[in-house]
Amino acid sequence: MVGLSVGEKHFIQGGIAQDLRTDxxxxxxxxxxxxETGVIxxxxxSARVRLGGTDVIASVKAELGKPSPSQPDKGKVNIYVDCSPTAAPMFEGRGGEELSTELSGALQHCLLGGKSGAGAGIDLSSLVVVEGKVCWDLYIDGLVVSSDGNLLDALGAAIKAALTNTGIPKVEVAVGASGDGLPEVDISDDEYLQFDTSGVPVIxxxxxxGRHYIVDATLEEESQMSSAVSVSVSGQGRICGLIKRGGAGLDPSVILDMISVAKHVxxxxxxxxxxEISAAEACEEES
Known part of the structure; x- marks a missing residue:
């Protein structure tokens, strides 16, 4: 973790109390x-997001698969995050593996809701080609290139940008395909459907x-936290997921206030x- 002197800790905490942070x-x-979009x-x-000193990349790969028997009318999304050992000293060895697992699980929860799919920010039903038989599986990979705090928000933004940049190949299903066997499909090489990201939330x-809470904490500020709450909110103001980290408990009224602040922010x-995504897409088309 970040090594700070007692004076530095007091300086950070005092500044936050006075609503004037160190930067x-x-x-x-x-x-x-x-x-940036289209980086891979x-x-x-794919997309790359730089948030202060935090630098992350997200990529989306689409493959045809079979829907889950419990959710035949939905496609599947898998999210995995890798923390580069060069991003921060704490990522070397087991530290990076543990954080990768934690971030992957948090993003899965914030973007896809619970196991039932309730609160999902990504419309999984749009990924179905033939109900119960063929669907698109999206593999979303995140990479932490450099870390200076607030990784979850940065990765969430990168995933939303990468999904906006994603083209799903158009699929033609063979006429008359029936029975228990998988239908024959023809994947287009030049026609793509734009992925709908209108419901994809930001985190x-x-x-x-101390007694106050801040957004977009740096690594130094995170080292002084008692707890943190991550809220994923869609463009329509719908809460898609909520995660708490840190050992200190929070009063329910404080959590409700934090949710209200998160919706506003x-x-x-x-x-x-x-x-930023629109500008990045325009630059990609020009180049």
């Missing part, structure tokens, strides 16, 4: 960020330091992210 931001202000040509969609993490973040 000049207020408690509910994100660092400047930018988005072999993928169906807002509120980190509690998510509107600004969503607008900024959408404009």
């Amino acid at each position: 000049g931001r207020r408690r509910l202000t994100y660092r400047p960020f930018n988005v 040509p072999q993928a169906n969609g 807002v993490t509120l980190t509690k330091v 998510s509107e600004q973040l969503m607008n900024k992210l959408d404009s």
Whole structure:
């Protein structure tokens, strides 16, 4: 973890208490960020997000598969995050593996809801080709290139940008295919369907330091946290998932207030992210 002197700790905590953080931001202000799309040509969609000193990449690969028997009318999405050992000293060895597992699970929960699919921010029914027989499986891979805090929000933004950049090949199903066997399908090489990301949420993490909470915490600020709550919110203001980290307990009224703040902050973040994605897509088309 980040090694700070007693004076540095007091400086960080005192600044947050006065709504003036060490980098000049207020408690509910994100660092400047930018988005690049199409960074991995072999993928169906990809994006890179730089949020202050945090740098992450997300890629999407689409493959035809078979729907789960319990959810024949839905496709499948698998999310895996890898933390590069060079991103931070703490990622070397087991530390990186544990954080990768934690981030993968958190993103799965925030973007796909519970096991039943309730609260899912990604429309899995749009991935079905033939109900009960053929669907698209999306494999979403995240890579942490550099870490300076707030990895979950950055990865969530990168995944939303990568999904916006994703083209799903058009599929023609053979006429008259029936029975228990899998139908024959023809995958187009030049026709693609744009993935609908209107319901894909952004993730807002509120980190509690002392009596106050902040958004987009840096590594130094995260080292002083008592707890953190990550809320995924769709563009329509719907809560898609909520995760708490840290050992300190939170009063239910505090959690409700944090959710309210997260919904407010998510509107600004969503607008900024959408404009950055549009600009990145325009640059990709020009190049």
